[in-house]
Amino acid sequence: MTSERVLRAAAVLVALAAVVDPAFLRSTQVRPTVVVAHATASDRDLAARVAATLESTFAISRQDIAGAAAYVLAGSDVPEGWRPPREAVVFAVTSGPGVGVRVLDLKVPVQVSIDSVAPVEATVSIDGSGDREVTVALLIDGLRLQEVKARVTGEDTRVTVPLTFVPARPGLARVRVEASATGRGIAVADAVLDVTARVWRVLVFDGRPTYAATFVRRALETDSRFHVTTRIVTSRASAVQTGPAPVSLTDTRALDAFDLVVVGAADALGAGEAASLERYLRERHGAVILLPEGTDDPVLFRLTGQEAWQEDRRAEPVRIDGGDGFTASEFFWPARWPPLVTPLATFGQAAPSAVRKFPVWQMPVGSGRVVVSSALDAWRGRASAAIGFSAFWRSTAAAVANATPPLVSVTLARRVLLPGQLTEVGVLTFSGGAPTARMRATSGAVSAVRLWPSPSPAARAVFDWQSEFRAPDMPGRYQLEVTTEGGASGAAELLVVGADGDADAWVAPASDGDGLAAMAASAHRGGVVPEGQLSALPAQLAAALKTAPVQQPWRPMRSVWWLIPFAACAAGEWWLRRRRGQR
């Protein structure tokens, strides 16, 4: 009987307590919300591991939400457009320096002429030591075109692999490099390359006929990447020219149409030509190649800023390393070298004198660049080293002409976009008046893009414009065309890929360091945690967050488990009664 009463009382107590539902206050630790994010597709797996490590201690969100207590960035980059709140703590989890294979850097030209090949350089890191082989493949628009095997030995962990892309058609090409090694995963990195039919316009102006300018001109005329216009002043009232060459170098407007001006026998020119060339360099951001003849040369003096020069004649021709190499025996050096000189060709062996001298060198003049050939008679050796002399000048002219911006230069922050993705546009023009921009699809549909002047100060005679637009919804290739009031035009191609993730699979090279994520972490009371020490991240994050315990109400009866003791008590009491024969 007593047992029955006890059981009955217990069941009634449970039921009464459930009806009353008392509340108590207790101190508890709130689970902060931590957002785990990644910037590139290659960091997706790392982000998943970070989330798995933290989810037992924190409330994890893979999307950016307001009020998050902390952010953990997987990888070395920050997601595009992400800015952490000022109060938030930021940590970065980076891949270890020696984890498998990584593509650290991928160098490709921004623009390539269809009549040339694009050199591609991939810097790859591989963990471990001893003899290791890395296979680096070049894929263009998804097609594997080249595969190179590189060996890494000893304690080295990185290797730079040269690759070559041969463009077959103009337009945007997506370059991907895949690096793999036995026993390690595959690392990839992407870049974009624009194959154009751009032809560099070159003006060769000879104050009088000279061998140097003649052979440099011939080297350029045989290269289809250059359109060469020449004017050779043969006598006081006569000249020979090819194409619509300006009568004089003082015609500044005519000079602006050229990407490169080669000047031979500048000693036959005067101060007016020198001033015009300097304006071309500073305001047009152009390139000038000077081929002096070793005498008083006002153009040379003005552009280099050096008036004292000295001749240097050698008994035997000296080998010059530039391209495949050539020789020269007569040199013309400045008595004092101008500042910021960059050598374009050097001597095969160190010069005996303490001061290094460069047979061909380049220096900046304003935003332009001037190349000076101090090797006066290099053209003599062209027969014995025809490939070296001509090839050197073709590549030099290509490099400096390429650096000259077109009359209308259009740059896009991103060339491969998802539908609706935002990107920024920059336009540089060399003529006044507002340019007009429009987006043209391959179907012919045209939409206007608004440009506004850039707030940053531009150089004189240079006009900087910018814009921002969202990629069209329809995947495909688009041309952003910009036209000025003067009739000059420029364009840039962009590729809108399908929304199922092609651009999302875009992989930037892994930076050789902690990158922007580490900078964000250090600026937001956080730190950088290597992937190998991921297990320490929860403790570090908790210490950084320092969440204080809070008093929270606790209602113990709001648990379904109370049904069990209630049912057990009620059932036990009934069973005992029935055993005794009671109802």
Added chain:
Amino acid sequence: MPTPPDVRVRALLALVARRLGLQAAERALALGAALALVPFLFTRHLGLTIGVAAIAAVAYFWATRGARADSAALIEAKAPQCRNVLVTAEALLEGKLAASPAVYAVVIDDAARQADGIAPAALWPWWRSAVALAAAALLWTLVAFLPAERIAGLAPGEVIASSAPVVEQVEVVVTPPPYTRRTAETLRNPERISVLIGSSVRVQVTSPAAAVTIESSGGSQHVTRGDSAVFAGDVVVESDGYLAITPVDSGGAPGPRRLIGVTAVVDRAPEVRVTEPAKDLYLKDGNTRITVRLQAGDDMALQSLRLAYTKVAGAGESFTFTEGEVPVTVTRTNDREWTAVGLLALDTMALDIGDMVVYRGVVRDGRPGAPAVESDAFFVEIVSASDAMAEGFSIDDRQDKYALSQQMVIIKTERLIARAPSFSRDALIDDAMTIAAEQRSVRAEIMFMMGGEFEDEFVEAEHEHEVTDGRFDNTGRADLALATRSMSRAATQLTEGDLKAALASERVALAAMQRALSRRRFILRTRTERNRIDTARRLQGKLADLGQGTRSVEPAETSTLVEAVRAALLAVTDVSRATTLTAAHADLLSNAAARLLVADGRGAPVVDIASRLSAAAEAIAAANAESARRSLGDAAARLTAVASAELAAAPLAVPNATRARLLGALADALRSGGGR
């Protein structure tokens, strides 16, 4: 004697069991055949098809063995009038049931009577199994004759097999030109052939086609099947190119083309040289005989080797030339390398002082109509006794002493430079000035020989006409002027104590002097016709027209090889991206290969690429996608290598306007503060 009843019962049971087994086997076969259609449709792989069929058949037969195990029960089910007697009889016969002999006999007898009335053929006819087998056979017949294109949708990513005729085998018989005396060579299915120009190539093609077209650089020929089972065509190779063999069916539709690269090897001209004495000789008299040795070589075979000479006699304006030939003894190491030795009997030529004999080797090879090739010519000159002593030197003996004196100046300067560290400054200057004095004396000798300089401007003006007449315009005089100027500079530098600069100037002077004073040898051949000056074209220009001249320059063109490589790359990328490869893709690759084979400047690497593209095209036609894609990948890598060698590399540096602006501003700031 009547058959015992138990035997009759056992016979029926055995017959039924056998019949059921055979029919099950037939059904298993039909099922296996039907299921094997699936792998055959998707893969066309014979082994896999047979495997699936065998497994399915065996599985069915094994799975159904239980259903036919109890023959008596199966008979009772089909013949209910037996009323279980056969089952009982079977059990009694197998000992599973025991009964008294009388009951045993009655049951067996009854069972035998029932068995006699049962016809297994009526209960289990063959037609059902046969229908299944026939259905499977019909399906196979349909699949075998159904065009592959109709099944494309069932097998994405695969190759659509073509029904066009293919080239099964190509045999090439190369017969070199007769003069080479080489035997014919037979090649089977070559990717490329390398033959001598003028070789005859017989192409024998084995193909089920109705006709075959053979294209080459020389044209195209249409070959029909004659009496022989193979198609045969003849081509004469005159230049690099290709052989394109295209099978054509009876309706005129072409099949996949096979390309064979052709490299035409030129029969090079022979070479001959004089190995002894191999120098010019100056003799004081002609009473001697000189042994002359020749060495000749050819890539194919030599035909003749002889020693020819020309005697030049006379003086002043009157010379006579007499041609002759010296008998030689030829030693033939092999057909390609010969040597010869002959004796130039000068004593028989009546040579006088001033006469000369010019001799050279003359060789021919077997090329029809090719001219003879001569070696360098050397001469033997009869000179006076004093001139004979200068044999082998190329500087006039009177000027020798000046070159030697300048050489002495150089040697003395070099020695002084070597001893300079141990000298005091004053002693060094003293010795240098001594050498400078010697240098000036050498210079004075040269000036005297030249006729002196113009010390007086009036005298110089009187000789102005000589300058305008161009009498001073010759390289010898220019070199002597350079020599004297260099000597002056060297003397000045020695006086100043700049020994190294002086040494450089002295060497320049010596080189210039030697150029000016060396003997030059010209061997002239007279032209067969005279050039006349066209007076009508002289003095016709106008000075005003000189003002603006225009140069015309041919625009730089991309080479045909680069164009062909680019087109091939486009074809490879377009075909590689396709998920289903068709005959159109094969044609695209084949055309790209043909374009490569006719491009200028192609070499063996390009021919290799063309072979791979052709192989890829044939693999597509043979429905071998894997082989085709492998060949395409290989071709793409090789095309990249060829293009890299032909095209210049684009600049790698990325233009950065901001950086350029900053650098320019920094340079200006540094310049305003002075350069470095």
